[in-house]
Amino acid sequence: MKLRLPAWTATLTWKAAVFITVMCCALAALLGAFVHVAVTGQTVGNARDKALTKLQDVTRLYEAGDRLPPGSGVDPPGLPESLRDLAVRGKRATMVAEHDGRPTMWAAGPVDGDRAIAAEIDYSQSAKTIDGLDRAIAGSSVLAIGATLLVGAFAVTRVTRRLHLTATVARRISAGDLDARVNDPRTKDPSRAQDEVATVAGALDTMASSLQGKLESEQRFTADVAHELRTPLTGLHAAAELLPPGRPAELVRDRVQTMRTLTEDLLEISRLDSRREQVELDCHPLAPLAERAVRASGTDTEVRVVRDVCVETDRRRLERVLGNLIANAHKHGRAPVVLTVDGPEISVRDHGDGYPDYLVEHGPQRFRTEGGAKGHGLGLTIAAGQALVLGARLEFTNAEDGGAVARVRLPYAEDEQGCGTPGPPGGSSG
8 A cells, every 4th residue: 555645745845844854953963973972082081091090000009019099909899890801811991880870980900910900980070071962962953953944944935935926826827817927026126136936937927928918919800800890791791682582692691691690709709808798697597597598599409407496697698608509519419409407507418429539628629620520610619708707617528328518517505595496307398
């Protein structure tokens, strides 16, 4: 079983905190070990020198036959056995060992063949000095690590806060808010040195401004073209009505009507792209609204009501969305086409070949065709734009047993007040 760390451990702040802590601990351990070794070596060396000096004095007194001072003697009690063995073999050595409940520095040397003469000095103060040093090293290391961690966390948090702001602005731009900018103050003053975060923020703002300019230019172009086409198309429509009856006149009227519809669609897309559309919200039961959209389409579409609810929405825009989905299902799919109302979700399904992969993955794209197939025109693009204005979620999928399915999920809370008694489930009409 693979161990997964909590999601918060993936943040840059946490990683920086761990890195700073590890590095501080390693540095504190290294410096602490160095100081400990140096001070301990000096303290032990001083105690060893004192013990050896006392041993020399004791040896001279022993050889002169004088009385030995306290803390010395030949094979005295408490002398470590390992130190005595070294002395018997003719070596002078020192050793720290517990004697009478306190640390003692022993020094021993050879005397009279198989015996050892030894001297001891109190090592308690030196041991306390080393213990105090170790505690001071540990305490100062903890304080240094804590202070460094706080300073490092403050510095890293400032950087990550700016990164989060940049990421938030990038997501807003991706969602369509082209007015969003980071506006990092470091990018406003050319004489001020910029760090990497400021460079990224400046590049994002520049990209957003460039993208906004290009999109606004395209929107103006689309709107201007649609407006300019309106006048000649109106005249062409009036002229077509004057043609004598016959097949040529019908073809001309049909093409003129197609051009007028395309022009109106372009104007609607231009308004949707500008994101200045205002919704007129009111409470509507979805089942009657769906049936009205089907009747307005003039198509043979079955309506199924699983559960009817009242939602607050713009009736005209929702009917526009449903009308486009129904028209697309009949134009590019195959019968039967079924519109289903299930709570705040409305689905339109046909039984054709389904949506192309690019549309399912990326949503509708204007006039796009693939593999020589006929494109989906502007109907689905308008439906997606109107759904966005309504705050609804429009999804395009393919049914497992064939056919395209478009689902509109309207904003709805289960505990919100309705606008009447919902209709009985399971009803249908055609």
